[in-house]
Amino acid sequence: MLDLVKIAGLLDQRRPGHGLPRALYTDEDVFEFDMAAIFGRSWILVGFEIELAKPGAWMAARIGPWPILVTRDRHGEIKAFHNVCRHRGAQVCPPGKGTAARLVCPYHRWSYELSGELAHAARMPGNFSRSDHGLAPVHVANVAGALYVCMAETPPDIGAFRRALEPLLAPHRLGEAKLAFESVLVEKANWKLAMENARECYHCPTAHPELSGSFPVGVSAHFDFGEDRRQEVFAVRMAGLGLPIGPVEGDWWQAVRFTLNEGFRSMTVDGAPAVAKPMCPVGDGNIGSLRWASEPHAFVHAAADHLFMFSALPVGPRETMIVGKWLVHRDAVEGVDYSLETLTELWTLTNLQDRDLVENNQAGVESPAFRPGPYSPEAEALTLKFTDWYCRAAQSFLDARAAPTAERRHGVG
Secondary structure, three states: OOOHHHHHHHHHHOOOOEOOOHHHHOOHHHHHHHHHHHHOOOOEEEEEHHHHOOOOEEEEEEEOOEEEEEEEOOOOOEEEEEOOOOOOOOOOOOOEEEEOOOEEOOOOOOEEOOOOOEEEOOOOOOOOOHHHOOOOEOEEEEEOOEEEEEOOOOOOOOHHHHHHHHHHHHHHOHHHEEEEEEEEEEEOOOHHHHHHHHOOOOOHHHHOHHHHHHOOOOOEOOOEOOOOOHHHHHHHHHHHHOOOOOOEEOOOEEEEEEOOOOOOOOOOOOOOOOOOOOOOOHHHHOOOEEEEEEOOOEEEEEOOOOEEEEEEEEEEOOEEEEEEEEEEEOOOOEOOOEOHHHHHHHHHHHHHHHHHHHHHHHHHHOOOOOOOOEOOOOOOHHHHHHHHHHHHHHHHHHHHHHHHHHHHHOOOO
């Protein structure tokens, strides 16, 4: 049972503009709270529509301890479910991807349609109703080819996010892409430390020399270049190409197209495109990077030649799974139009460097001497935005749990 009084006390300790109290990065009860209050009520980016290219395709993943399943049914519709058999709770599909005419539980061979209905259950009594035992649904939303799921009974509104992102993302033609590579990296640290790190580049000049080549590490918030006029010149050029750049943002998301450093046309180590066949052929491939981010766990960079997705999913209070996905044009041929080494080198190096930073951060936070310090308003604006959002979302969950108790106490309902 969640100790909501303890969580409320920890949130009350947090000073404005500062990091979180130690227990919010270390405590087992907080991990269970984060799953219920944050990951159980947010839109989670699980991948892309092109990973389910044909009817019969399925994709299974875990969000914390919860197995979920996304399918394309025989009619071509995208569906999502809890990956839990309605018989005795076994996981129906193993983590990964596949295709099947039906989904068959490996335990007792109950089988399900790709649209979730129970198709067959052997040796059940005559009064057994298959219609009452379909897979439990999960909300799913397709945003210009990016797939988000939400396990809440009533998910947050995704309409404003979709309307803002689709014009920015549409030129990248995600429907004509393919998954070139996927990586999984485990960090021995709390997911919030992983995300605080992922939301700033204060550390980039020294910690990420490769990323700093292409990425404008001195910018703040929505890629405010200060007195540097490069983004203004870039905006004029993008307008001439018909490419919107933003920035756009909501409570739990933000997006902007920004210019890369001088001489860089893609987010690669040397700045050259990693893929000869571009996803977005507009402007001779020199269109900067479209970055969008969504709380609580993801960011994406889409250059002309490829797209990279980063996702940080909690495993335990001190363990986080970092998932990376690289998309390229579906007609690009490995070994001809691109090499996996060149395509993945930059973000693989960056993720490994961040793993060391975040694990070191966790080691320090474990000390009883740890006291949350202030964020830099200029260099850590998006980290502050993330932490403020986390506190609001946590408080919203506490308020929702408290409301029925107050109603009962006052004889309402």
